[in-house]
Amino acid sequence: MPATWEDFTPALVRELQRLGDGLYLVLNDRARPWRFAQFYQARTHLTAEVSGQTEDGSGGVPHDTPQARALLEAMSWSPPTPYGQSWHLRLPWPATTREYRDLAGSVVRALHEVNGTAAPSDLTYRAWDGNHDNRPWTVDLPGVAEAPQI
Numbered sequence: 001m002p003a004t005w006e007d008f009t010p011a012l013v014r015e016l017q018r019l020g021d022g023l024y025l026v027l028n029d030r031a032r033p034w035r036f037a038q039f040y041q042a043r044t045h046l047t048a049e050v051s052g053q054t055e056d057g058s059g060g061v062p063h064d065t066p067q068a069r070a071l072l073e074a075m076s077w078s079p080p081t082p083y084g085q086s087w088h089l090r091l092p093w094p095a096t097t098r099e100y101r102d103l104a105g106s107v108v109r110a111l112h113e114v115n116g117t118a119a120p121s122d123l124t125y126r127a128w129d130g131n132h133d134n135r136p137w138t139v140d141l142p143g144v145a146e147a148p149q150i
Contacts, residue, residue: 003143005108008120012104013097015139019046022131025139027111027123028147035115036086037107040130045093048103049086050077050110068114075106120144 015025019041029035037050053068064072069079077087087110091099111117120143128134138146 003120005112005120007142008144009101009104009108011141012107013100015141016046016095016100016104017097018139022129023137024126024128024130026126027107027141027144028125029111029115029117030122030124032115035111035117037111038086041093043093046091046095046103047088048091048107049088050107051115052080052087052110053114053116071114072110075109077106077110 016039019025019039021041021043023041024039026038027036035051035053037048039049040047050072052064052072054064064079072087073079077089080086080088089103091103095103111123117123120141123141123144124147125139125141125144126147127137127139129137136149
């Protein structure tokens with residue numbers, strides 16, 4: 001039986017709790033890799049970013065759909081900055097279990113409801129240790145395959 005978002009969410013909580021200083025985790029939609037969620041653990045905080053659902057704006061410049069913007073704002077994500085950061089939020093470290101659960105839930109909603117990723121099996125992941133020569137590391141997320149190394 002394929003993994004569901006209900007299977008994926010608690011596993012994401014566990015993986016976020018495992019992140020240590022300098023570790024990165026990136027989840028990409030397999031068919032649309034510009035749809036993503038990514039995490040970076042620093043000594044004092046965890047930064048999370050998600051892509052918004054975009055549509056072509058005037059002049060070919062993509063912008064968030066009103067529905068995507070409303071949902072992400074309702075989940076307390078901060079909008080992208082002029083410097084290119086995606087929708088983002090920051091948790092203090094160490095975070096509480098509830099904060100990790102809330103973050104994982106809002107990431108799943110962003111991936112599924114905003115970006116249209118149907119199931120965890122439509123995702124791939126990359127994970128590495130930025131403090132140790134970008135050494136890859138493995139995560140256990142039901143249905144999510146490791147992306148090919150580039």
